[in-house]
Amino acid sequence: MPLGARFKPRGVFEDDWSARPSSEKPWPIILIHGTVDTKGVWQELGTELRADGWCVFAPDYGKRGTAAMEESAVQLGAYIEAVRTITGAEQVILIGHSQGGLLARYWMRTSGQARYVKHLVSLGAPNHGTTMGGILSPLVTNNLTENIMHSLIQHWFGPVGFQQITGSEIFAVFNNGADDRDGDGNSDDSSGTNTHGSGELEDGVDYTCIASRQDTVVQPPETCFLNGPAHQVRNVWVQDIIPRANVQHQDLPMNKHVRAIIRTGLKKGANEENLKHKT
Template identity: 25%
Template sequence: MFFKKTLSAIALAVFALAATVASSPVSSVPSASEKPALFGRYNDFKCKPSSSKPNPIILLHGLGGNPGEFSYMGPRFALKGYCAFSLNYGRLPGTDHIPGISFLGGLNDLMVSAKELSDFVDKVLAVTGASKVDLVGHSEGSTLPRVYLKYFAGRAKVDHFTAIGSNQYGTTLANIVTILETANLFGATKGVFNPACKACYQLTVGAPFLNELNEGGDTYPEVKYLMLVSKYDELVTPYTNGFLRTLGPNVHNVELQQLCQRDLSEHLAQSTDPIAFNAIEYFLRTNSVTEDGCWAYFL
């Protein structure tokens, strides 16, 4: 009986990862020459920030995702007058020409992805003439900025860091990780899946990578933080592991249901959630958190 339960847990883990990948949009954001008019200035490297919105925004997708995750938020930021950009980070080497795989990002080691983010930040700052950027991350994209801030001196180049589906202290993936560890099978699954998803095992509860990342504190006073989580998140469990723990006047941990009790967004839906978008946009403008976001449903 226990063996059957263990096999079921492994199958569920594989299914959860596959569901995350399958739910990610399959197409990247068009290049500047391909964008239709509705994209506005999204991913337009000719965009110049205004005096009222001086920081370019960089949008960071989740595990197994790509910039298509921000097909809602990216254009909305552009329409509100922001210079908004995204990149497909963390693709595995040698997969560029493999059908069905080449568009999948976020699979590589987080240190490799953080170097890609560092290079992209420098590119955006150079072409826009800005001195700092604002980072908006979803899922793995909520952890990656902290790697950049700590190991690539990113805190000198980042003003705001906001996250949805935040994962700062690891996930049990609906307790699947806990079950596998209890059955002494976690190491075996890592040996099988780690070559195809190096970031997967850096993002689980108790991962040495996260322990080192969080050592000495998880925030910097010069960066403004907003971590948005949902109590309905089924992939980051417990969802409160998305909160930062080194608190200060520039650190805001917010449950989406505090902004609107009717918000039912789970993990993937948060990237297309108007409540989340408006909370982030308000924070970027005011450095504060709105008290009630239900009105966003009508925008």
């Protein structure tokens, strides 16, 4: 197991498979942890969301989020299907920290099941890649240092580490056109029926991307944001709402200010949806 995954988990969060969504909040929320973390990181947010009346679940996946994204996406997909089957919900809301947000996007793009997602909230997700705190750019100047960095990232983060680096081939899957599953720039839909979105987004899915200007892991932090129309994508700096908030990358899922931003946004979205159905 990679070194980063051997640390003691942060917090404890347990699923309640007897929970059912309400008519006012009909979408179960699935919380997706990041690399070398566990679902315990959602202890505070998960408890608060349940108190707000949401039906909340959280998986552990991919050897504490260190397995290759292709492997973790299969596990995430099975978990989402289990939640939908047991709760009877048509759609879910996904909230992902770091790789968790990226993994949600990868699963939606490659599985063709984005229609089951109402809203994706990402916290510090490296949507366009990261230099792992900027260490790669200045240090990788020749083959020797490149090999050292590769070994370091592999041993600490596992196979998924390099998949999140700026320029990784996997970003062609996320950020190219619709149905370009292999990232070659050509459509992979031989049937001619497009069930995916285009560019960085999936059709019918709303996005909220939350980032902190103090993030020293995803560099530069603005790469957390997605490109898309304002009615579908909301890009949020924590410091634009709480100017004095000092939030590091690893603290995004647990920080009280970030938790408040998430809860307020979800409440507003649910209220707007309910109002829409009443008129």
